[in-house]
Structures are given as structure tokens and as C-alpha cells.
Amino acid sequence: xxxxxxxxxxxxxxxxxxxxxxxxxxxxxxxxxxxxxxxxxxxxxxxxxxxxxxxxxxxxxxxxxxxxxxxxxxxxxxxxxxxxxxxxxxxxxxxxxxxxxxxxxxxxxxxxxxxxxxxxxxxxxxxxxxxxxxxxxxxxxxxxxxxxxxxxxxxxxxxxxxxxxxxxxxxxxxxxxxxxxxxxxxxxxxxxxxxxxxxxxxxxxxxxxxxxxxxxxxxxxxxxxxxxxxxxxxxxxxxxxxxxxxxxxxxxxxxxxxxxxxxxxxxxxxxxxxxxxxxxxxxxxxxxxxxxxxxxxxxxxxxxxxxxxxxxx
Ligand SMILES: [Zn+2]
Numbered sequence: 261x262x263x264x265x266x267x268x269x270x271x272x273x274x275x276x277x278x279x280x281x282x283x284x285x286x287x288x289x290x291x292x293x294x295x296x297x298x299x300x301x302x303x304x305x306x307x308x309x310x311x312x313x314x315x316x317x318x319x320x321x322x323x324x325x326x327x328x329x330x331x332x333x334x335x336x337x338x339x340x341x342x343x344x345x346x347x348x349x350x351x352x353x354x355x356x357x358x359x360x361x362x363x364x365x366x367x368x369x370x371x372x373x374x375x376x377x378x379x380x381x382x383x384x385x386x387x388x389x390x391x392x393x394x395x396x397x398x399x400x401x402x403x404x405x406x407x408x409x410x411x412x413x414x415x416x417x418x419x420x421x422x423x424x425x426x427x428x429x430x431x432x433x434x435x436x437x438x439x440x441x442x443x444x445x446x447x448x449x450x451x452x453x454x455x456x457x458x459x460x461x462x463x464x465x466x467x468x469x470x471x472x473x474x475x476x477x478x479x480x481x482x483x484x485x486x487x488x489x490x491x492x493x494x495x496x497x498x499x500x501x502x503x504x505x506x507x508x509x510x511x512x513x514x515x516x517x518x519x520x521x522x523x524x525x526x527x528x529x530x531x532x533x534x535x536x537x538x539x540x541x542x543x544x545x546x547x548x549x550x551x552x553x554x555x556x557x558x559x560x561x562x563x564x565x566x567x568x569x570x571x572x573x
Contacts, residue, residue, distance in 0.1 A: 279448045281417045281498070282455045286441040286465040292481030292491065294472060297552060300480070304558055306488040306507020309353040312562060313401065315365030315424065316347045317393040324535040325521040325565070332528045343522065345565035347392075347420055350515055351405070352506060357484050358410040362504060362515055364424035366392070368399035378426065379419065379454040386450075387419060398427035413491070414465075415517030415564070416440060416498040418535075419451060422458045434463060437493055438470045440500025445537060467500065479548065480505075494519045494549065496542030497532060503549055512556045518564035519545050526563045 322343040326333055350362040369376055371394060377384060384390070411433040415421055417440055425434070448455075459465070470478045470493040483489045490505040497518045504515040518535065519542060520526045529550055531542040553559050561568055 278444050278446045279452055280441065281443045281445070281448045281452065282441050282459060282465075283452060284441060284456055284459050284461065284463055284465055286436070286467050288438070288469050289435075289466040290469045291435075291466075292468070292483040293485050294478040295480040295482045295490065297480065297548075297555075299482075300490060300505065300552070300555065301487055302555060303507065304512050304556060305509065306512075307355050307486075308488050308506050308508045310506055310508040310510065310513055311351045312567075313349050313351065313365065314346050314395045315349055315397070316395055318345050318347055318420075318565075319343065319388055319391045320345050320521075320565070321534075323533045325532055326525050327531050327533040327536075327539060329533075330530045332530050336524075336528070338524075345521065346567070347423070347565070348562070349398075349424065350504075350562075352489065352508075353407075354484060354488065356486075359407050360411050360413060361409050361428075362413045363415055363421045363517075364412060364428070365396070365398050365401070366394055366423045367425070367427040368397040369426070370394060370423065371397060378457045380450075383419065383451055383454045398424035402427065411435060413502065413504070414440070415503070415515070416501045417443065417455060417459075418498065418518065419454060419458065421518075422455065425458055425463075426460060430460065430462075433466060434459075435466045435468055437495070437500030437502040438467050439495075440498060440502075441465050441467060443499035443537070468502070492549065492552070494545035496538050496540070496545045497536045499537070501545070503545075505552060510560075512559045513562060514549065514553055514559055515562045516546075516549055516564060519549060521564045521566070523563055523566045523568045526561055526568065 319342045323340045349365040352360045413435045481491045488507045492503040494501045494503045506513040521532050536542045
């Protein structure tokens with residue numbers, strides 16, 4: 261009886277303490293023009309100059325990155341184990357609207373001793389942060405590229421996408437998908453403190469409004485209103501995950517965020533595994549991204565943590 265009561269209490273605490281990913285303030289903002297997949301013009305090129313930058317090499321558990329229970333993964337004989345991955349950030353220069361960044365790479369403090377890192381020791385060890393091999397930090401990149409960053413888009417608020425936030429000037433606008441800051445999960449009980457510290461406690465987040473006038477969800481926002489950058493609502497991996505379709509000078513690019521972590525996952529249309537909150541919604545969102553990609557025969561796809569090799573010309 262006593263044991264049952266203890267178990268019940270533990271479960272109750274667990275339910276009651278499911279907590280938001282961050283306690284930072286956020287405001288809902290109306291940006292961009294709502295669009296449908298049919299509205300996206302078939303032109304391959306556009307005015308944005310895009311650069312993909314490797315912030316670090318890293319290792320993660322394959323069963324988090326790929327749903328190993330998926331029949332295609334079983335058929336391919338994929339096993340649990342460590343997978344080599346990378347952390348990226350993307351720089352977009354629009355000739356009229358200036359420079360925007362997707363995700364944040366790593367801050368310079370991660371070059372220093374672990375004791376100084378702005379994440380809790382438990383989180384750092386659970387995330388395998390000791391395995392990071394840094395290529396460049398945001399501070400180093402900003403020294404070489406001092407052009408003003410007008411805004412940062414966060415594909416989602418998992419820690420590996422906000423590790424570089426503190427190196428950007430305070431007050432830089434930070435955009436997330438709708439409902440991302442309030443994304444509630446028991447796991448967040450352990451990471452909320454680190455998330456808040458990395459974002460900066462005074463930082464206010466702007467949640468992009470993906471609800472139409474009648475309250476129906478919008479999947480695409482034409483962010484600049486000139487069909488050069490579509491932000492795509494892809495809930496599932498997290499509540500407010502977002503992806504990006506960019507019409508660049510170098511062809512059309514799709515940045516999937518962690519709706520798909522790996523090259524194998526994209527090429528086989530298999531969702532991530534344990535790192536995803538809701539596998540079914542993640543699959544619906546991944547299918548949407550595959551449908552977008554199918555419109556452009558020459559599209560370049562950028563999964564969240566690996567790069568698909570481009571065929572040699
Ligand atoms: Zn990630």
C-alpha cells in the first residue's frame with residue numbers, strides 16, 4: 261500500500277512538473293504572407309545568398325536520430341550505436357532586407373574548460389557535449405563577418421540549436437515557430453535552466469504566427485513577401501519546429517531542421533527516433549517537406565545534422 265502510494269506520488273509529480281522548454285518571455289508576431297504549397301513559384305533561383313557553416317563535428321545515438329523501429333530501418337539493418345553528425349548554422353543575405361541567420365552554431369565559451377560552459381553538468385554529459393570538435397564559434401565568425409545580423413531564426417529550441425546564441429549582440433531579434441517556447445515535456449524539467457541561460461534570461465522570443473484568420477493552421481509564410489524565403493511550420497519533432505525553403509543565387513535550398521536529422525532519414529523518408537516528441541506529427545511534417553522538395557528537381561536538401569553529398573558535375 262505504502263509503495264503504491266509512493267509510486268502514485270512520483271507519477272503525479274512527473275505529470276505536474278512537465279515543464280516548458282524555456283521560461284523566457286515570448287510574443288506572437290505577425291510576419292510574412294501566408295501561402296500554400298501551390299503558391300510557391302517553380303523558379304529555381306532567387307536573390308538570397310546562402311552559406312552553410314559547419315560549427316562542429318559531433319556524435320549522437322542513432323536511435324535518437326532515426327526511428328530504428330521503422331520497417332525501412334529494420335530492412336536496412338540499422339542498429340543502435342553512435343552516428344557521426346555535425347552542428348550547422350546558415351547565413352542568408354537578402355539584397356534588400358539584409359542578413360539573417362538560421363540556428364546559432366556554438367559560442368566561444370565552448371572552446372574553454374567544461375566547468376565554464378553555460379549548461380548543467382548532467383545535461384552536458386547526457387548530450388555528449390564532450391565529443392564536440394569545434395570548427396568555428398559565432399564569435400570567431402562575427403569577427404570575420406561583422407555585417408549586422410537582422411534576425412536569428414531558431415529551427416527549434418533544443419539545446420544543440422541555441423549553443424551559440426550568447427555570442428550574438430544582445431537584442432538581436434530571435435524568431436521561433438508558434439508554441440515552441442511553451443513546448444511542454446517532462447524532460448524539460450532538466451533542461452529548462454540551461455535553455456534559459458543559453459538564450460539569455462532577458463531575451464524575448466518572437467513566435468511566428470502560423471494561424472490564419474479563421475484559426476486554421478498556416479503551413480507556409482512568405483517571410484519577406486517576395487517569394488524568396490518560405491518558413492514552413494513542421495510540428496512534431498517539437499511543438500513549433502520550423503523549416504526553410506530558400507530561393508538562393510545558387511539554386512533552391514531546403515533546410516529541414518530536426519524534422520529530419522540525417523541523410524539516410526531524408527533519402528528514405530524516415531523520421532527521427534527518440535529525440536522527437538511526436539513521431540506521427542513528425543512524419544506528417546516530413547511528408548510535407550518531401551512534397552515541397554518534389555516540386556524542384558534540382559533542390560539541395562539540408563537535413564538537421566548531416567549533409568547529403570551533391571553528385572559531382
Ligand atoms: Zn538538433
